[in-house]
Amino acid sequence: MHDGIIDLKKDQTPEPGSALHRVSPAVVKRYDRTGLVAEKTEWVITERPVTLYVNGRELVTLLCAGHHLDELAAGFLYAEGFLGALHELERLEVDQESGSVEVWVSGDLSLAGRMWEKRAVTSGCGKGSLFYYSLDALLSKPVESSLKVTAVQVLDRVEELNRLSETYRRTHGVHNTVLATPDEVLLFRDDIGRHNAVDMIVGHCFLRGIPLADKLLITTGRLTSELLIKLAKVGMPFVVSRNTATTLAIKLADSLGITLIGYARGGRFVAYAGQDRIL
């Protein structure tokens, strides 16, 4: 394990009943063409609202599985521009029971605040007006990285993600994401929202000063524009999914200097952009 990286095994098996436990039992009725056939208890993925406060002001309520809230908050605020560097983080307090995270940050929040006000939610889970602001700023500074990865390394790391995901097959309700070097998976996170899982990984590394420019991010979620924008903001150079990409995500990966790989399954993958990093 790399310095500062949480042990994977510990992360995969949270204490049943603990606040970190991601699933709850639900009594459901099962039907087939003959009608009601059984009443049984099924594991259902936990969803809970968690509210983020920045310098005493309510900023946002995230709907998430409710675990690793320190990483989730730090990653979200870093990607949104409320946190620029670790030294700007004065205090971060998680109240697991009430589902709130209070964060105190130094430095000038006026720009992040103004952009936040301009931001509009979208039912496509994308950014609103901010989308364009970020884009202009981002396109001026594409992601820089000398990372090179072989096709075999990509496929081996994807297989590791699949093995880790096994633990969560019983709920089918999560997106799984890992951070990896070409040679090993470093960190696994899952959540009901694919953005939350990415925020946790970004936050984990932000809190420990772990660089992202020499790492791969591998996810089970689809590759859409808002994910690419988030990853460009934090300098992630190499993004892999078992799933597909959209036209806009491919355009952004091209412009932002991000290697974009999709359909990584069954020993094959397609590269949409940044093929120069694939050996």
Add this chain to the structure above:
Amino acid sequence: MHDGIIDLKKDQTPEPGSALHRVSPAVVKRYDRTGLVAEKTEWVITERPVTLYVNGRELVTLLCAGHHLDELAAGFLYAEGFLGALHELERLEVDQESGSVEVWVSGDLSLAGRMWEKRAVTSGCGKGSLFYYSLDALLSKPVESSLKVTAVQVLDRVEELNRLSETYRRTHGVHNTVLATPDEVLLFRDDIGRHNAVDMIVGHCFLRGIPLADKLLITTGRLTSELLIKLAKVGMPFVVSRNTATTLAIKLADSLGITLIGYARGGRFVAYAGQDRIL
């Protein structure tokens, strides 16, 4: 076909190259363990930003596949409380090329506007503060419907959704949603965002005065809290997914009087809530 319901066949096959066409060709490189094996053209799902203006003011930018923008806009504004009834819709103009929809509505927008300001985006694609406001209001008036559906009818309609979805298997990039009566599928919509597909169906019915209280909504997307809140707002009594539900979605369905069905595949399904509507 019911009165006012668009012909399914026509909807499934938009003119290639037309603004309604949902996929674009992308040149990708395919790799396996031996390295680069092929350069080929693949169909990728279209993603584009579409900006909504209400009474001349920019409200939100949606990231979507870019089709049926009139339905998308009307459904979004209806579910968000900017439109209460059809007579309040004065004008709706779609500019397919620039990707914008201008909507003029009568009536007092102050409440919807205030709640909109309070709203916060979440990386889990959920609602922010508004989440709670809506909830308080919603819980006071659960969905009313005398709809009864047999298990066979549920499974037959799900099979129809699966057949309609075949058309989009080549991109893997969309969520599919249908509106149905117990006896037939009425309307099919797909989009990169599961919320967009639902908004289109809600908007289609809003624009034509088609009631929802006697219909089923069947989707390929996961059943999360924000979807349940949206469907409760528009009075949808019966919701089916091929996928799973979250703990919070089940709680909401219970409180809001919505029949919630998941894992509808392989001739079986589980009912999480509202089993009294299943015969």
